[in-house]
Amino acid sequence: MHVSQSSEEGSLDRRAEQRLIDRAKRGDSQALRELIDAHKDRLFAFLWRIIRNHHDAEELCQEAFLKAFSSLDSFSSEYRFSTWLFTIGYRLCLNAMRRKKALSGEVDFSIFSAAEPGADEETAQSEEARRLKELVWGQVDRLSPPQRAAVVLFYRHEQSCHEIAQVLQLPVATVKSHLHRARARLKEMLEPLMADDARRDRILGELAG
Amino acid sequence: MSGLTCQQARNLFDAHLNRELSDDLSTEITAHCLRCPSCRQELALLEVAGQVIRAEHDEPSLPDDFTDRLVACIQRQPVAPIPFYRRARVLWTAGPALAAACLLLVVGLWPEPRPTHVLGEKETREQTEARMKPIPPDVSLDEATLALQERFQRGASAARNTLDSLGEASKRTLRATLQAIWPETDGAAPIMEGLPQPADTASPDAAMAGEVEDL
Numbered sequence: 001m002h003v004s005q006s007s008e009e010g011s012l013d014r015r016a017e018q019r020l021i022d023r024a025k026r027g028d029s030q031a032l033r034e035l036i037d038a039h040k041d042r043l044f045a046f047l048w049r050i051i052r053n054h055h056d057a058e059e060l061c062q063e064a065f066l067k068a069f070s071s072l073d074s075f076s077s078e079y080r081f082s083t084w085l086f087t088i089g090y091r092l093c094l095n096a097m098r099r100k101k102a103l104s105g106e107v108d109f110s111i112f113s114a115a116e117p118g119a120d121e122e123t124a125q126s127e128e129a130r131r132l133k134e135l136v137w138g139q140v141d142r143l144s145p146p147q148r149a150a151v152v153l154f155y156r157h158e159q160s161c162h163e164i165a166q167v168l169q170l171p172v173a174t175v176k177s178h179l180h181r182a183r184a185r186l187k188e189m190l191e192p193l194m195a196d197d198a199r200r201d202r203i204l205g206e207l208a209g
Numbered sequence: 210m211s212g213l214t215c216q217q218a219r220n221l222f223d224a225h226l227n228r229e230l231s232d233d234l235s236t237e238i239t240a241h242c243l244r245c246p247s248c249r250q251e252l253a254l255l256e257v258a259g260q261v262i263r264a265e266h267d268e269p270s271l272p273d274d275f276t277d278r279l280v281a282c283i284q285r286q287p288v289a290p291i292p293f294y295r296r297a298r299v300l301w302t303a304g305p306a307l308a309a310a311c312l313l314l315v316v317g318l319w320p321e322p323r324p325t326h327v328l329g330e331k332e333t334r335e336q337t338e339a340r341m342k343p344i345p346p347d348v349s350l351d352e353a354t355l356a357l358q359e360r361f362q363r364g365a366s367a368a369r370n371t372l373d374s375l376g377e378a379s380k381r382t383l384r385a386t387l388q389a390i391w392p393e394t395d396g397a398a399p400i401m402e403g404l405p406q407p408a409d410t411a412s413p414d415a416a417m418a419g420e421v422e423d424l
Binding site: 037140180183 | 254262278
């Protein structure tokens with residue numbers, strides 16, 4: 001599944017979205033259904049990337065929608081509905097992770113990392129490309145939750161630093177700093193692999209293809 | 210004009226990767242990287258993780274019935290009570306009718322003569338007290354629903370006994386008032402059953418109902 005901004009933009013323009021929200025406020029179940037369908041996959045993918053557990057991500061996704069719909073009156077149309085939904089989902093996700101941490105006594109957020117493998121293992125790629133993917137995602141999983149969220153929103157959901165700042169409720173400068181640190185850590189981990197440009201180009205070509 | 214130095218180029222890498230630079234500055238970076246293997250490698254290393262993350266397609270998906278379950282869950286949630294200030298607004302709108310209805314209700318509740326109990330039984334003091342007691346928080350959802358239904362039916366039944374003693378005109382006024390106070394007519398349905406329908410759309414009842422719907 002590939003999530004991108006364009007899929008969201010394509011499915012709902014802002015005025016159509018506002019009309020749906022108005023209908024949803026009046027309890028129109030068809031409008032609720034359309035809003036859920038337009039956002040559920042992207043929200044779930046984002047939450048799964050942060051909490052790294054299918055069941056938890058599904059529950060959080062449901063909880064985020066319930067919370068969003070029960071407080072639609074406080075939704076401000078100056079934001080996109082998806083931004084608001086992601087903000088709620090992210091807060092719920094952080095709370096759930098804190099609860100887990102409190103229960104397990106663990107401090108390291110990487111306990112949530114690589115909890116389960118991805119859906120289908122891609123078999124068409126070479127061993128090198130698979131290894132690269134494992135390394136990159138393994139490192140992403142070891143980032144702090146805000147760094148990981150910033151990276152996932154930037155690269156997977158193609159959000160701007162400004163939009164990410166709204167979702168994470170952080171200043172834009174902090175988001176940029178999270179992205180900078182995340183890239184630095186990823187680069188550090190990849191450095192030993194990048195012996196020559198030709199090899200890198202071949203692997204990236206395979207990944208893209 | 211000479212191009213960027215290595216330091217200048219590297220200082221701009223983040224902004225370049227964040228897609229915040231103008232096309233001109235991005236081209237300067239590209240031009241610099243073409244002639245500088247070290248900066249080219251540095252930028253490639255910074256870009257590679259982003260490319261891997263973008264190209265990912267091994268993500269699980271939600272079950273097919275997610276939307277159905279969620280919509281069902283939303284519809285099961287209790288309707289939020291009407292806030293007091295909105296009730297107050299409705300009461301204000303319905304002011305004169307309410308005053309008349311209150312007067313009629315007081316007359317109706319006067320002990321003599323007792324109304325004939327057409328529907329439901331007279332509620333004893335114990336039953337009234339039981340009905341007013343809060344439902345304990347540890348009962349199951351089903352038990353709580355049953356208890357609420359029973360309480361409401363008994364409450365409605367008690368109200369109906371009072372209604373029976375009212376005249377037709379009073380009942381009509383009361384219907385309009387109830388509708389104004391309680392716009393979700395489903396909730397007031399058991400009481401409404403005992404009250405006459407408005408004669409036509411121009412009656413005060415219909416006007417009142419329309420006004421309430423707009424709120």
